[in-house]
Amino acid sequence: MAEDAQPEASDPELVDVVVDGPVGIVTINRPDKLNALNSEVIEGLLGAMLTLDDDPDVGCVILTGSPESKKPAFAAGADIQEMSEMGALILRAYSQDGQQLCGVIDGMTKPVIAAVNGFAFGGGLELAMACHIRYAAESARVGQPEINLGIIPGFGGTQRLLRLVGRGRALEMLLTGDPIDAQEAYRVGLVNQVVPDGDLMETAVVLARKLAEQAPLATQLILDAVARGADREVDAALAIETDLFGLVGTTEDVREGMRAFLEKRPPEWKGR
Numbered sequence: 001m002a003e004d005a006q007p008e009a010s011d012p013e014l015v016d017v018v019v020d021g022p023v024g025i026v027t028i029n030r031p032d033k034l035n036a037l038n039s040e041v042i043e044g045l046l047g048a049m050l051t052l053d054d055d056p057d058v059g060c061v062i063l064t065g066s067p068e069s070k071k072p073a074f075a076a077g078a079d080i081q082e083m084s085e086m087g088a089l090i091l092r093a094y095s096q097d098g099q100q101l102c103g104v105i106d107g108m109t110k111p112v113i114a115a116v117n118g119f120a121f122g123g124g125l126e127l128a129m130a131c132h133i134r135y136a137a138e139s140a141r142v143g144q145p146e147i148n149l150g151i152i153p154g155f156g157g158t159q160r161l162l163r164l165v166g167r168g169r170a171l172e173m174l175l176t177g178d179p180i181d182a183q184e185a186y187r188v189g190l191v192n193q194v195v196p197d198g199d200l201m202e203t204a205v206v207l208a209r210k211l212a213e214q215a216p217l218a219t220q221l222i223l224d225a226v227a228r229g230a231d232r233e234v235d236a237a238l239a240i241e242t243d244l245f246g247l248v249g250t251t252e253d254v255r256e257g258m259r260a261f262l263e264k265r266p267p268e269w270k271g272r
């Protein structure tokens, strides 16, 4: 999590947070603008994510777009109206805010699932790519159309897309600005699963509940190992894994997990 990020109260109008048992559901709620990400939405999302990351009763978070949009949308991008009035330095700060939000999501101590329920364009796809797992509705379309506006992605899109789908495919999407449909996104590894439109949230919640039931410290350390190892040489990445493996060995849960296996009973995780 970004060190200088502070929790903010999320705006109930634009970012809706529901905690359902161990699952936090964050909904971008700006349906009249296809859930486009203006500054208030970005601030609300940051506050919501920081609050849920700090909540010990929440084991997994789902991020989605309001289902009330006139056309299904996860988020149709950063707010073009707002950006059109920004000078260069403000645009730079806007990019930093977006990157901070995506960094916070990426660095959460619990899994974050993007339930991509429609358009995920520009900043919308960048948000989805910052999540740990992406499920997409069959009718969803994703893309980085910034080039059509004469700008470039600024919330991490050039880097996360590159890392998820490889250089050639990423450059094709970035340079043409053309969207791809959910099946193609699945084929290139941009989404984990494509789900019939009406089943998306239910499927995401089933996964979220499963992830929330796993050993919380092991979950956190797996997220950490994958994030910290992703851009390192394999030897350095493996050294991180070994250190975290040793660290998890200091927890009560590791004893409980092995004891439960040997005693042929389900484990009771304590998160310590």
Ligand code: COA
Pocket: 032, 033, 034, 036, 037, 071, 076, 077, 078, 079, 080, 081, 119, 121, 122, 123, 145, 146, 149
């Ligand atoms: N920023 C601000 N407003 C946006 C927006 C965005 N990124 N995307 C959509 N909207 C608004 C539209 O301006 C419109 O508002 P209005 O009804 O007040 O005029 C409303 O959302 C509906 O969008 P509209 O374009 O009428 O819907 P559509 O079904 O014809 O097209 C899209 C849907 C997603 C193809 C189209 O809205 C689009 O291309 N959006 C921009 C995508 C983009 O470039 N994102 C990257 C931004 S960096």
